[in-house]
Structure formats: structure tokens, C-alpha cells
Amino acid sequence: MKICIINGPNLNLLGKREPEIYGSQTFKDYLKKLQGKYANIEVSYFQSNIEGELIDRLHEVGFSYDGIILNAGAYTHTSIGLGDAVKGIKTPVVEVHVSNIMAREDFRHISYISPNAKGCIFGFGLEGYDLAIESLLK
Numbered sequence: 001m002k003i004c005i006i007n008g009p010n011l012n013l014l015g016k017r018e019p020e021i022y023g024s025q026t027f028k029d030y031l032k033k034l035q036g037k038y039a040n041i042e043v044s045y046f047q048s049n050i051e052g053e054l055i056d057r058l059h060e061v062g063f064s065y066d067g068i069i070l071n072a073g074a075y076t077h078t079s080i081g082l083g084d085a086v087k088g089i090k091t092p093v094v095e096v097h098v099s100n101i102m103a104r105e106d107f108r109h110i111s112y113i114s115p116n117a118k119g120c121i122f123g124f125g126l127e128g129y130d131l132a133i134e135s136l137l138k
């Protein structure tokens with residue numbers, strides 16, 4: 001079982017960035033715990049602030065992995081290219097957001113990822129990534 005977590009722009013700042021919204025844990029620390037919990041499967045990680053690199057990574061893993069967990073950050077609300085990439089690959093994608101995007105500004109209520117995602121998880125903090133793995137394992 002191979003799962004790839006893909007995080008988009010500004011998510012490298014988790015732990016430092018707006019902690020009242022995104023919490024104070026770094027993704028690196030959280031990932032270590034997650035990989036420990038799911039030691040029997042491969043959980044790899046990719047982060048980029050560059051839209052095209054996120055699309056490239058989706059293409060790279062999207063025909064061979066068993067699941068993708070995608071938090072496209074702000075590109076969620078703007079990127080037809082990322083939406084098309086999710087549509088064009090074979091591997092199921094679970095969309096995750098740390099915050100509850102529906103409880104925030106109107107521009108965050110639009111997602112170009114959701115229409116082609118297997119499912120969406122948002123508002124549960126970093127725990128959402130764990131829930132996404134559970135959903136892919138079922």
C-alpha cells in the first residue's frame with residue numbers, strides 16, 4: 001500500500017503560520033507520528049509552493065500509488081490545472097484542509113479539487129490527514 005501526501009503553497013509554514021487557524025505543530029513532526037502509526041504502509045510526502053510542481057507530482061504518483069492525500073492550499077480555490085490533474089489520474093485523491101474552509105471567507109468556499117476527489121475532509125486540524133489515510137484503507 002502506497003500513499004502520497006501532497007501539500008501546496010504555504011503549508012511548509014505549518015507550526016509558524018497563523019497558529020490560531022492552523023495550530024502550532026510542524027508538518028514534519030506530525031508526519032513522523034503518522035508514519036510511525038502506519039508503519040505497515042508507505043506514506044510519502046511532497047510539498048511545493050509551485051503549482052506546476054504539484055501537477056507534476058500528481059502525474060508521477062497518480063497511476064501507481066493506491067491513494068493521494070492532497071491539500072492544495074490556496075491553489076484549491078484558483079487552479080483549474082490542479083483540478084484537471086486530479087481528474088486525469090487514476091489514483092483516488094482525498095482532499096484535506098486543516099481549517100474548515102466553509103466557515104471562512106467566501107473565496108475559500110470554491111474548490112477545483114472537490115468535484116474529482118474521492119472525498120473531502122476539512123476542519124479537523126492536522127488530524128484530517130490521519131482520517132484521510134483511514135478512509136483510503138477502508
Ligand SMILES: O=C1C[C@@](O)(C(=O)O)C[C@@H](O)[C@@H]1O
Binds near residue numbers: 072
Ligand atoms: O493555505 C491554505 C490552507 C488550507 O488549505 C487549509 O489547510 O486549511 C485552506 C486554504 O484556504 C488556505 O489557502
